[in-house]
Amino acid sequence: MFLVAPDPAYGLVAAPRSSHDLTPETEQALTAQGFTWNSAIEAYTRPADSDPEAVAVAVEHIAGLLRAQGHYVLSCWTAKPRTASDCD
DSSP states (O other), rough: OOOEETTTTTEEEEEEESSGOOOHHHHHHHHHTOOOOTTTEEEEOOOOOSSHHHHHHHHHHHHHHHHHTOOEEEEOOOOOOOGGGGGO
């Protein structure tokens, strides 16, 4: 199982529940997507875009990639609040 979420300090995070989730194929797939292992938080991280919509797309992309590898995935992000000018 993985948690995929943006983090203000670490960028986009893909955190495995345990080391059993880190198959060679999964590690290779995350590395190919620009992630590196961060031993301080025991998760893969990569810089995140500052645009909330781009972050939402990235979270769903990585979650889908991990699901395709057979992992259960929890994913979350904070959506950009809409304003009246967004509806014009």
